[in-house]
Amino acid sequence: MRATFSRPCPSGKLDKIAHPWVLVTGAGTDIQTVVDDFATYQHALTEARKVDGPGVDVMKRLPSGELTTEF
Numbered sequence: 001m002r003a004t005f006s007r008p009c010p011s012g013k014l015d016k017i018a019h020p021w022v023l024v025t026g027a028g029t030d031i032q033t034v035v036d037d038f039a040t041y042q043h044a045l046t047e048a049r050k051v052d053g054p055g056v057d058v059m060k061r062l063p064s065g066e067l068t069t070e071f
Contacts, residue, residue: 020061023048027057027069037061 019037021044026032035051038044044058059067 017061017063022059022061022067023051023056024059024067025051025056027055027059029055034067 019039021038021041023035023038023044024032025035032055036047038047041058048056048058057069059069060071061067
């Protein structure tokens with residue numbers, strides 16, 4: 001899998017991200033990979049329970065495209 005650390009927001013939509021909740025594996029490592037994006041935190045948590053892998057985590061995408069666990 002290809003490591004993905006962040007994805008910038010589409011131009012003009014910096015104040016509202018349609019799918020800000022991001023499920024990642026290998027969170028915080030060199031092999032951090034985005035599994036999927038979700039519109040709600042609850043949906044991301046539900047899907048996280050189904051993923052088997054190292055460092056599975058739900059992160060939030062900031063308007064800058066940066067992923068964070070501080071929310």
